[in-house]
Each structure stands twice: as structure tokens, then as C-alpha cells.
Amino acid sequence: MAAEMTVSELVRRARDGQARALGRLISLVEDGSPRLAEVAAELAPHTGGAQVVGLTGPPGVGKSTSTSALVKALRASGRRVGVLAVDPSSPFSGGALLGDRVRMQEHATDDGVFIRSMATRGHLGGLAWSTPQALRVLDAAGFDIVLIETVGVGQSEVDVVSLADTTLVLLAPGMGDGIQAAKAGILEVADVFVVNKADREGADQTVRELKYMISLGRREKGPSWRTPIVRTVAARSEGVDELVQAVTDHRDWLIEHGELDARRVQRAENEIQAVVAARLRAEMGELRGGATLAGLAREIVDGRSDPYRAAEQLLADLRS
Amino acid sequence: MAAEMTVSELVRRARDGQARALGRLISLVEDGSPRLAEVAAELAPHTGGAQVVGLTGPPGVGKSTSTSALVKALRASGRRVGVLAVDPSSPFSGGALLGDRVRMQEHATDDGVFIRSMATRGHLGGLAWSTPQALRVLDAAGFDIVLIETVGVGQSEVDVVSLADTTLVLLAPGMGDGIQAAKAGILEVADVFVVNKADREGADQTVRELKYMISLGRREKGPSWRTPIVRTVAARSEGVDELVQAVTDHRDWLIEHGELDARRVQRAENEIQAVVAARLRAEMGELRGGATLAGLAREIVDGRSDPYRAAEQLLADLRS
Structure with a gap:
């Protein structure tokens, strides 16, 4: 059935909120289907509406939990949320699919949420190539926000983060000293810092270190944006409303300063x-x-x- | 002076053991010099002699210490050793140069050792592009072994590791559960596992987990190589001779099974x-x-x- 469905019918159904059509479209772009060009052409007129939020940080910092908490908070405000969980690490494990199922259970009955894990498949350009296309599918399907969650070390992840309008960098107290974190190279890409597990010892110090680093003025994200630091305990949904507010503030700032358009033109160049x-x-x-x-x-x-x-x-x- | 020196003179001096000429050649390839093609052509006839050993693992596992210990052990056996320390994480920090200087002190008086940090410079294809060229410089300069040390998470590092004839994956006890390690996606690339900090609690368990994983038979590195697990305490040079032996054994195995040539042809294809x-x-x-x-x-x-x-x-x- 789905195999015989025309691309334009798939796009119509995806825009209608049908998760199966959505999943099928993403599979088409992920697998390098011969119908890729057709899919892209059908999606194009419907794109541009979604705010794209990247979420990254070192392993163990609570990225999955934070994503879940964000999804809940955004749903509570009535927004439709798509999630792309990018795991470039394991081309062999098939772990992505398992992760999908575990996460999906939590939101299984909510058709305002769509979660998809992206794993390296070895096709074409890999994740750097398939993730932007999957993002275009969710964008065209009418999600208000698409969260892209990635493991936060390494150049390919930084590339993935470059897809985002707004990038959240998560840290947690006691993850090792500041130098180690700086080595992870993810600090420079932050539009918003999140200190998760903020009820733990060392949270104040982590915040201090971040403030100090921001004060060094080595980050150049635009004319006047002051990178906020939000404390959260994602497992108890504490601070998540503040985080949603920071994300909204950043979007407003991007639009006001013409940065949203600039970032998206840059993104399109990268995609081409x-x-x-x-x-x-x-x-x-x-x-x-x-x-x-x-x-x-x-x-x-x-x-x-x-x-x-x-x-x-x-x-x-x-x-x- | 150096700026006016011909490329062939630079190559001659580098092969003669002059560190300054070596550094200058690497800078030429790193910076995308117009003389790149000439450099590559001059190096070509002298390449192929070095054994390339990749060394990777999660942050905090003791990669720098292990590299230093390996360098000492290899020097003790009379071999000339080059080190490329690849840090793809921080395009802005300039941390690579600092790291260089700290490490160099230890071997400053030994001209049988050359250490160079490679950081993302944003030129051309980045590290995926400049690291293989720097490797060709060290290879042509006559080093017996070139160690490539990388941060071990993310696709770009896996790509860098693909340069190696032999890849060492370092783990340490208590770095988090096995699943987290598997997510790091570095287990599949190991030719030799190194459990560093083996005097710590949990070392036995880490070894057991690795053995179990190997027994699952999910790793397919060739017809008959049994991935060894070497315990080390690099800070005290314990187990490092065994590690050198494992590296030598792997090289012998590669040659015997025609795998060395196969890996190098694959590497050359990637470079092209x-x-x-x-x-x-x-x-x-x-x-x-x-x-x-x-x-x-x-x-x-x-x-x-x-x-x-x-x-x-x-x-x-x-x-x-």
C-alpha cells in the first residue's frame, strides 16, 4: 500500500498528522530512495515554519531526559513537536531503533509528538546528509518545533548542530573540570546553556565557570545576544519552563536581527x-x-x- | 629562509631528521599551501614504511599518558616515533598548540620523537583532509611508527582512525556502564583493547565485559585476528611492553593475511x-x-x- 502511494499523497497524509506517512517519508530520504528528488520537491513549498532547536552535550548529562521534559512542556503549550535523535556513534548496533521504541512509549498516545532516531547507515553522505532531509520532512509536516538531539563530541555533531536555529548545550555538575568540557568543543556553539542536574553539588561552580567563559567574550554568536544559563532538573521537570522561555527569546532575537534568515540561507548552502x-x-x-x-x-x-x-x-x- | 627553501630541500632535511623542516612541511599541508601538490609529489616515493597506529578512547581514559608511555617504550627499542594528536573538538581555542608544548618538553632532547597536534583550522576539508597529509609527511620522513591519538567519540574520529594500520581502543574501569561505552561506537574499530588504570577497582569487570563483547562475534576485523585485551597502568609504564608486543603481533598478522595492503589501498581511495x-x-x-x-x-x-x-x-x- 504505502509502497504504491504517490509521494504527493504521502506528503498530504504527513501534513495531516499521520505518523506512518511521516515515517515512510523519512525512510525514503534516509535510504537514498530514487524518489528522493521527488520527495524534496513536494516538501519544499511547505517548509520554513518550524523552529529548529539543537540539543547537545557530553554523554551522561541527561540529554534524553531533557528532550522528554522539553517535549512535555512544549506540548503543554499546545505546540506540535518533532524529535530527531542523532546517534552518529554506532553504525552497527541498531541501538537507534531500540531507543526509538523506548522513548515512543511515553508519548505513544499523543499524535502531536513524533520521535525518530537517526543512525549512520552508510548511505551517501551519512548523517550529515540524511539529517537535514529528515528535518525538511518534519518541517513540511507542520511541526512547530523540531528538536535535534545529538551526542556532543566531534566535528560531525557540530555539523549537525549547525542545522539548528537555536542550539542548547547541556552540562551537568561534576562532569570533570572545565578544561575537559572546553576540549569537547561544544561550548562555542551554544545559544543557551543548560546546567542540568542543578540540584547536585557543584552546580554553582559549573554556572560560575560558564559565566566566566562567556565573559571572556570569545564567543561571537551575533551582535547582541547574551547567552543565558538555565538551571534544570529535567528528571523532575524543574526549570524547563524557563528553558522554553529562553528558546522563545532566542527565536525572537534571531528574527529581530535578521539572523534567522541568515542561518537558514547558510544551512541551505550546506545542504546543496x-x-x-x-x-x-x-x-x-x-x-x-x-x-x-x-x-x-x-x-x-x-x-x-x-x-x-x-x-x-x-x-x-x-x-x- | 625556510619560506624560500625548495620543497625537495625541505623533504631532504625532514628525512635527515631536522624537526624544523618537518614542522614546516606539515604546516604547508595543513594550511592548504599552493605548494601542496608539489609537497605530495616529493613525498610519494618515500612513503609506506611507517606502521600507523591509531589510539582512541573516551575522555579521561588516559590517552595522552598512554601515548607518552608508548613513545618511551618504542624509543627504548630504538624505533623513531612520530605522534599526531588529533583534536577535532575545538576550532577556536588554540589549545592544540599549548598541548604540543607541554608534551614536547618531555621528549625535547630526543630527535627520534616528533609530536604534532592537529586542530581544526577550517581550511578545505578540515582534519579529515589534513591529518592524512601530515601522516604522509611523517611516513616519508622515515619514522618507524606514527601514533595518531584522537578523542574517541563521533564519526570524524572514526574516520581518522581509519587511517591506522592498527587501532588501539583505550578504556578504563568505572567510566560508566558497558552500554554507554558501546554507544561511543569505538569498540568496533579496535584491533587491540587497552584497559588502562588497570590497578583500579572494576578493571576485572571491564575486561570481562570486553571479553563477552568479543565473544558475541559482532566484530568482523578479518579472518582470524583475535582482538587481545592488554591491561596497563600507563602512568607507571606497566603493561606497556605487552602493548608494544600486541601492536607488533597485529602488524605481523596484517602482513601475513594481505590485510596491510588492503587497508592501505582503502586509505588511499579515501584520500583521493x-x-x-x-x-x-x-x-x-x-x-x-x-x-x-x-x-x-x-x-x-x-x-x-x-x-x-x-x-x-x-x-x-x-x-x-
Whole structure:
């Protein structure tokens, strides 16, 4: 049935709130379906309405719990919420699907919530490629807010965070010293800091360290936004209303300063480049059934060529 | 002086053990110098001799200490050792340079050791691109072993690890439960497991968990390699000789099974693709002074186009 359904019918149903159609559309983009281009074209006129909120932080800081608490708070205010849980770490485990099921139970009876885990599948450009497309599906389906939750260490996660209009960086007391946190490289991307587990010892110190870091003025997120620090105990939903307020404030600020549009144009540029790169990468692998690339690699291993010369030759082939 | 030196002279000096020439060559590749292609061509005939050992694991597990202990043990056996410390996390902090200096002190008087930190510079393809080139410099300079140390969470680090002939995954007791470790996604890439801080409580349990995981047979690293688990206390150099032995055993195994060559051909393919992708990405950004990409992105944000259609148009322009 679904397999025979036209893309425009799937999009219509997804916009109508049908979770199955929504899931099927995301699978189409994730799996690199031949109908990808058609899906993208059908979605385009309906996109742009969702506020995209990234949520990241080191393992153990309470990201899943915070996401759940945020979903509840946003639902209480009547907003429809989509969640993309991005787990770039495990290409093999299939853990993402399990995680999906556990989380879904909590909101199983609420069709104003849609949760999907994105795991690396090895198709095309991986998560850097499939996550923005899944985001476009949820955006077009009419969700007011899409939360993108990621593990917060490493460049690929920072890339994923770059999809967001507003990025929340979660920390917790006692996660190790400030230097270790700074090494995680996630502080610079924060629009809002969240100190979760704020009832624990050390919360004041974590807040102090963040304030100090902000005061160093090394973060340049725009002309006048002062990155707030919100204390939460997500497991008891404490501070979550304040967090929702901070998210709303940031959106207002983005719009007022023309930053929302600027970020989205930048995001679209990245998406175009990712699609082009994935296409070219596929073409490279396919040149003469892969023989060209393998032959050039052989020459490098034997010391008869180098990556630059090989790249020149491959580019010439791609263009001929 | 150095600026006017020919590339072939720099390579000659680097092969002669001159640290300054070595550093300058790495800077050339890191900074995307116009002389990149020349550097690569000069290095090529001298590459292939170094064993490349990746070293990864979650923060706090003792990677720096273990690297230092390994360097000492390898030096004691007369081998020349290069170290690339890859820190993809912080594009802004400049922490890499500081780390360099701290580490260098320990081996400052030993010209059989060269240590370099690689930080994201935003040039071209970033670390995924500059690290393999820096590796080629050290390889061509005649180091017997190059250690690549990375923060162990996230796809980009896994990519970096894919440069290695042999990958060591470090864990420590009490770093959180096994599931958390599995989520880090670094278990699958291990050729050798290292349980560092093995004098701490919980070491036996960590070893048991690893054994159990290995017994599940979900790791497929080749026909017959049995991933060993080595216990170390790197801060006191305990178990490090056993670790060196495991690294040597793995190299022997790789050669015997034709896997060394297979991994290196794969690595060369990845390098070629990375160079091509970086080149095309630069060209995309430059088309009509960036106006093409920006214009296409604008259409997407306005809902008048989508990433696939835009990519088609850009590709047509790139090829015309």
C-alpha cells in the first residue's frame, strides 16, 4: 500500500498528522530512495515554519531526559513537536531503533509528538546528509518545533548542530573540570546553556565557570545576544519552563536581527553542497566500475603517485 | 629562509631528521599551501614504511599518558616515533598548540620523537583532509611508527582512525556502564583493547565485559585476528611492553593475511576522494563569486526550490 502511494499523497497524509506517512517519508530520504528528488520537491513549498532547536552535550548529562521534559512542556503549550535523535556513534548496533521504541512509549498516545532516531547507515553522505532531509520532512509536516538531539563530541555533531536555529548545550555538575568540557568543543556553539542536574553539588561552580567563559567574550554568536544559563532538573521537570522561555527569546532575537534568515540561507548552502558532494562521491566510485579509483589508489600505495595527482586524474575523468 | 627553501630541500632535511623542516612541511599541508601538490609529489616515493597506529578512547581514559608511555617504550627499542594528536573538538581555542608544548618538553632532547597536534583550522576539508597529509609527511620522513591519538567519540574520529594500520581502543574501569561505552561506537574499530588504570577497582569487570563483547562475534576485523585485551597502568609504564608486543603481533598478522595492503589501498581511495571533494567544494563556493550557491540557497529558504534541484543546477554549472 504505502509502497504504491504517490509521494504527493504521502506528503498530504504527513501534513495531516499521520505518523506512518511521516515515517515512510523519512525512510525514503534516509535510504537514498530514487524518489528522493521527488520527495524534496513536494516538501519544499511547505517548509520554513518550524523552529529548529539543537540539543547537545557530553554523554551522561541527561540529554534524553531533557528532550522528554522539553517535549512535555512544549506540548503543554499546545505546540506540535518533532524529535530527531542523532546517534552518529554506532553504525552497527541498531541501538537507534531500540531507543526509538523506548522513548515512543511515553508519548505513544499523543499524535502531536513524533520521535525518530537517526543512525549512520552508510548511505551517501551519512548523517550529515540524511539529517537535514529528515528535518525538511518534519518541517513540511507542520511541526512547530523540531528538536535535534545529538551526542556532543566531534566535528560531525557540530555539523549537525549547525542545522539548528537555536542550539542548547547541556552540562551537568561534576562532569570533570572545565578544561575537559572546553576540549569537547561544544561550548562555542551554544545559544543557551543548560546546567542540568542543578540540584547536585557543584552546580554553582559549573554556572560560575560558564559565566566566566562567556565573559571572556570569545564567543561571537551575533551582535547582541547574551547567552543565558538555565538551571534544570529535567528528571523532575524543574526549570524547563524557563528553558522554553529562553528558546522563545532566542527565536525572537534571531528574527529581530535578521539572523534567522541568515542561518537558514547558510544551512541551505550546506545542504546543496552535501548533495553535490554525495553525488560526485558516488560517481567517483562508479567510474569504470570502480577500477579508476582502485587503480589510482594502488599507484599511491606503491609510491608511484600521490593523492593530489590522483585527484587531478579523477577530476579529469569525472568531467570528460 | 625556510619560506624560500625548495620543497625537495625541505623533504631532504625532514628525512635527515631536522624537526624544523618537518614542522614546516606539515604546516604547508595543513594550511592548504599552493605548494601542496608539489609537497605530495616529493613525498610519494618515500612513503609506506611507517606502521600507523591509531589510539582512541573516551575522555579521561588516559590517552595522552598512554601515548607518552608508548613513545618511551618504542624509543627504548630504538624505533623513531612520530605522534599526531588529533583534536577535532575545538576550532577556536588554540589549545592544540599549548598541548604540543607541554608534551614536547618531555621528549625535547630526543630527535627520534616528533609530536604534532592537529586542530581544526577550517581550511578545505578540515582534519579529515589534513591529518592524512601530515601522516604522509611523517611516513616519508622515515619514522618507524606514527601514533595518531584522537578523542574517541563521533564519526570524524572514526574516520581518522581509519587511517591506522592498527587501532588501539583505550578504556578504563568505572567510566560508566558497558552500554554507554558501546554507544561511543569505538569498540568496533579496535584491533587491540587497552584497559588502562588497570590497578583500579572494576578493571576485572571491564575486561570481562570486553571479553563477552568479543565473544558475541559482532566484530568482523578479518579472518582470524583475535582482538587481545592488554591491561596497563600507563602512568607507571606497566603493561606497556605487552602493548608494544600486541601492536607488533597485529602488524605481523596484517602482513601475513594481505590485510596491510588492503587497508592501505582503502586509505588511499579515501584520500583521493577527500581531495576531490575539497576541490569541488571550493569550486562550488567560487562559482560566479559565490553568487550561484547563495542564490540557490535563497530559493530553498523561500520554498521555491529544494536541495536536489539546486544540486542539479550547481552540478550543471560545475561541468559547463
